[in-house]
Amino acid sequence: MRSKNFANTLAAHVADLPKGRPVEIWFQDEARIGQKNGQVRVWAQKGTRPRLPADQRYENTYLFGAICPKRGTGAVLVLPRANTEAMQLHLNEISKYVAPKAHAVVLMDRAGWHSTGKLKVPKNLTIILLPSKSPELNPVENIWQFLRANYLSNRVFNDYNDIVDAACDAWNA
Numbered sequence: 001m002r003s004k005n006f007a008n009t010l011a012a013h014v015a016d017l018p019k020g021r022p023v024e025i026w027f028q029d030e031a032r033i034g035q036k037n038g039q040v041r042v043w044a045q046k047g048t049r050p051r052l053p054a055d056q057r058y059e060n061t062y063l064f065g066a067i068c069p070k071r072g073t074g075a076v077l078v079l080p081r082a083n084t085e086a087m088q089l090h091l092n093e094i095s096k097y098v099a100p101k102a103h104a105v106v107l108m109d110r111a112g113w114h115s116t117g118k119l120k121v122p123k124n125l126t127i128i129l130l131p132s133k134s135p136e137l138n139p140v141e142n143i144w145q146f147l148r149a150n151y152l153s154n155r156v157f158n159d160y161n162d163i164v165d166a167a168c169d170a171w172n173a
Contacts, residue, residue, distance in 0.1 A: 017126060021103045026068045026094060028108040029140035030082050033152060033167045034060025059160050063147075063167045064090040065140055066097075066106065073097055078167050087113040088120065095122035109138065147171070 017023060062082045067074040075097040079086040091106075098104040105126050108114050114129065121127055135141045151170035157163045 017105070018103050021101060022099065024068050024071065024098055024102050024104040026066050026098075026104050026106045027138050027140045028064075028066040028090070028094065028106050029138055029144070030062050030064045030086075030090075030111075031144040031147075032060050032082070033063050033078075033170075034157070034163055059157070059163060061160065061163050061167060062086065063144075063171065064093075065143065065171065066090070066094045067140060067143070068097070068104070069139065071099065076171050078164050082111070082113065084113045084116050084118050088118075091119065091122060091125060091127075095124055098124050107138065109135070 062079050063076065064079055064082075064086060065074060065076045075090070075094045077086075077090050077093055079089065094104065094106060103124055103126065105128055107128050107130055110129050110132050113119075114127070119127075130137050147170040151173060152166060155166070157166060
């Protein structure tokens with residue numbers, strides 16, 4: 001039933017897209033980056049147990065990211081909170097990266113700040129909400145997993161600025 005409802009929603013949105021303009025498909029999500037990062041496996045000499053750093057503090061930031069796989073481009077913001085205001089800033093940022101004269105369909109999960117009526121969606125964007133509890137449909141989830149495993153895990157950050165710098169460095173890498 002869930003896939004049928006999504007198919008109907010998708011068909012309705014496609015019918016409303018501007019005619020005669022190229023359409024880009026974008027995927028959006030956000031990730032919390034902070035002092036409570038996970039630990040991942042590391043190579044070590046047989047018979048040893050390497051110590052991995054762990055932090056018990058709670059300072060964090062949010063990485064708002066969107067990608068257009070076909071064009072190989074993305075739009076990202078590092079913001080202190082995940083809320084409607086932050087989402088508005090991110091939609092405005094995505095809008096800047098859409099190709100000239102194109103229209104972007106932005107697929108995202110159903111976080112409360114994605115579906116609020118308070119968002120002013122830029123004219124060159126259409127938002128389509130993915131079915132609930134289906135992160136496998138959003139390739140940005142794979143990016144977060146890659147960044148955490150390769151750039152953000154097994155680390156201790158001194159302060160908020162270190163977290164922001166690490167998030168920026170991870171995305172840029």
